[in-house]
Amino acid sequence: MKWTWFHKLGSPPYVYRLARSIGPWLYALAALTIGYGVVAGLFFAPADYQQGDAFRIIYVHAPAAWMSLSAYTTMALAGAVALIWRIKIGHAVAAACAPIGASFTLAALITGSLWGRPMWGTFWAWDPRLTSELILMFLYFGVMSLRQAFDDPARGDRTAAVLAIVGVVNVPIIHYSVQWWNSLHQGATVAKFAKPSMPGSMLWPLLSVLLGFMLFFGAVLCTRLRAEVLNRERQSSWIKEALSSR
Amino acid sequence: MTPRRKRLWVVLGILGGVAASVALAVMASRENIMFYFDPTQIADGKAPQHKRFRVGGMVVKGSVQRNPGDLQVRFVLSDFAHEVPVKYSGVLPDLFREGQGVIAHGTLDGGGTFVADEVLAKHDEKYMPPEVAASLKNKRAASTPKPAATPGNPQT
C-alpha cells in the first residue's frame, strides 16, 4: 500500500498532470527568491574587503555551479531508477534534465571566467576545478547526443542512462578538486558542516538565489518533462483527454 | 557456486578494487603531482632548476617595487617560513596587492630569483565587508598574528 506513491510517480498521466499543476508555482517562487537574492546581492549586500563589487558575480556563479552538479546527479539518478526498476518516466526526467544542466554548466563556466579575468588575472586556467567542470559539460553533450543517436528511442534512453551513470564519477572530483589539488579556485564558502565564511548580509542573498535556482530548475524541468511525456506518449489515449481538459 | 555466493565474491572484488585504487591515489597525493612548490620547498632546494613550475605564497608587505615607465615589477613571496624573490614583467591582476596570496608560473634563475611569466592572484573563500575586515585586523593585531589562508592549503 505504501508503494502507491511510487507507482503513481511511474505513471505518465499522473506525472504530466503533476508537472502541469506545480510548474507555475515553481516559476512564481523561483522569480520571488531569485528576485530578492539578486536585488539584495547586487545592491544591498556590502562590497567585499578584497574584491570590492566584483565579488557580486558569486550570486550567479556559485548557484549555477552548484546546480550544474545537482542537475547531473538528478539526471543520473533518474536514469538509474529507470534502468533498475524499468520505470520509463525516469528516462523522460533524465532527458528533460540534460539540457538544463548543460545550461547551468555553461553559465557557471562563463560567469567564472568573467570573474577570473579581473580577480585572478586570467579568463581561464587549466586548473583541476575548471577542467573537471569543462569535462562535466562534455559529459552533458555526450549524454544528450547519445540519446539522439539511436533510431529506437528506448535504446537511446537506456544507453544515455548508462553513460550518465558512468559519468557520475566526475561529480565528486569536481566537488573535492579544490581540496585534493593546489587549485587556483578558492574552497567552498558554504559547506555542510562548517560555519559559512561569509557574514549574513552577504550570505542570505546567496542562499536565496541558490534556492531560486533550484526552484527554477524544478520549474523548467516540469515544462520540459511535459513536452517529453507528450512526445513519448503520443500514441496513448490519455493524451487527448489531458489536452482537451485544459 | 551458487548465485548468491557468486554475487558475494563480485561485491568483494569491487570493494577490493576500489579500495586499492583509492590507496594508490592516496599514495599519489603524498607526491608532488602538480609541479607546485612553496617558498620553503624552494629554500630546501626541492624545486627544479630551469624548468617551469608554480610557486604560491603571500606577497610580503612593502616588498613590491615597480619600475617607473615599464611593466617590470619585483616582489617577495612568503609562506611565513621562507621567502623567495620574484621578478615579473606584465599586467598584474586587480587583486594583486601586498598581503595577497598569488600563484606565479615561471622558472628559477641561477641566483635564486623566480622569474615569472604569469602571475595569478588567488583569493580565499572568505568574504566580508571592509569594515568587518578592518575591525578583524585590529583584533588580530592585538592578539598573535595568524596568517589567513595561504594558496597552498585553501581549506585550512
Next chain:
Amino acid sequence: MKTTSTSLSVDGVHVWRGDRHVLRGLSFSVGSGQLLHVVGSNGAGKTTLLRVVCGLIAPEEGQVMWEGSNIRSDRSAYQSNIAFAAHEAALKADLTALENLRFAVGLRRTVSVDELMASMRRTGAEGYADLPARALSAGQKRRVAMARVLACDAPLWLLDEPFSNLDSAGVEVISALIDEHVRRGGSAVVVAHHGLVRRAGATQLALDE
C-alpha cells in the same frame, strides 16, 4: 542429453518496439518432447519472440519461465540450456567452419574435434569443415550453423528460419534432425514462415500483426 521433463513456458508477454506493440500478451508452453512451430507474416514478431525466449530481450510485461523459475533469476544458467540459431549463421568469415564450431561450442562444453566432425557429418557439412566461412554459400553456412546447434547438446532448440537457403535435400536433413531431437525428449521452438514442419507432435503458433 538431459532426461528431466524440460519445460519452457511463456506467460502473458508484451513487447513494444518503439511505438509498435509487437507481442501482445503472448502465452504458450513447450514441454519435453514437444515442438512449437511459430508461423506468421513478416513483421509479426517471430524473431522478437525467439529473442525474448533467449533472454536477449526482457519483455515489458509477462515472464519467461524455464523449469518453473523465471529466466531472469539466473540468465546465464538458463542460457546454457538453449541452442539458438539466428537468421544469420553467426560464423566468423575469417575462421574455418570447424574453428567456428570449436570456439562457439567450446564455450559451452568441452568437446572433441571428432564430436564436432560427427555433427557436421550429420548436417552434411563435413566436406567444407576446413574452408573459411567466407568461402561458403548461404546454404552451406546454414548447415554449419545447424551442426553447431547439434553439437551444443542443449535440451531446448530455438531456430529462426532454419530452412532458408537450403536445397530440398538439406530441408529433409534438418527436419529429420529436429524430429530426432524432439523424439529423444528435447524441446524446440522453430520459426518458419513456410509450413515445413508438419510432423506429428508439432503445435502451431500463429502470430499475426
Next chain:
Amino acid sequence: MNVSTAGAVQIIIRRELRLSFRRPDQLIQPLMFFLIVTTLFPLALSPQLSVLRDIAPGVLWVGALLSSLLAVEGMFRADADDGTLEQLVLSGHSLTVIVIAKTCAHWLLSGVALVLVAPVMAAALSVPAESFWLIMASLALGTLTLSWLGAIGAALTVGLKRGSVMLSLIVLPLAMPLLIFGASATDRAIHGDSAAGPLYLLGALCLFTSTLAPFAASAALRITME
C-alpha cells in the same frame, strides 16, 4: 562437462588472437595511425630537438589516445554484425566475464603493440633512452585504462551506423584525466624527475576502471543488443 569461467576467458582470448592474426591489418592500422600522427607534430611545430623533447609527452599520449580509439571501435561491432556476439552472449557465461575477456584480448593486441612501438617514436622525438622504461610502463597502464573506457564506449555505440564520432564524443572526456596524468608521468620521466606521483594515479585509474568498467560495458551491451 560445463566450461569454467576461466576456461571461457581463455577460449575467448584465443579466439580473438586467432581472428586478429588472420586479419593483421586491423592490428596494424591503429599502429600506423599512431606513427603517422606522432610524425605530424614535428613537421607542424618545429624540428628543433629541444622543442620536440618538450612536446613529446603530449604528442605520445594524444597519439596513443586517438589510435586506441580507432582500435576499439570494432571491438564489439564486428561480432555484432555477423551474429557471433549473440552466440557469445548466449554461451551460458556471464556477460561481464565475456566483456572482460574481450577487453583483455583487445589490450593484448592493440595496447601491448602500441607500448612496444612507443620507444621508436619517443626516440624520434629526441627523448633520452633512459626514460623509455618509464614511458612504456605509463603507456601500458594508460592503454589498459583506455581499453576499458573504450569497451564502455564501444558497447554503447555498437548499434549505431555512424558510431565512430559518437564513440569519441563519449570516450574522450572520460579519458582526459588519463591524458593529464599520463603526459605528466612521461614529462617527468623525460626530464629525469620522479614520476612516482602520476604513475600511482595512472595505476589508480587503471585499477578503478578495471574494477567497474566491465559492469558498465556489459550493462551497455545488454541494452544495445536488445
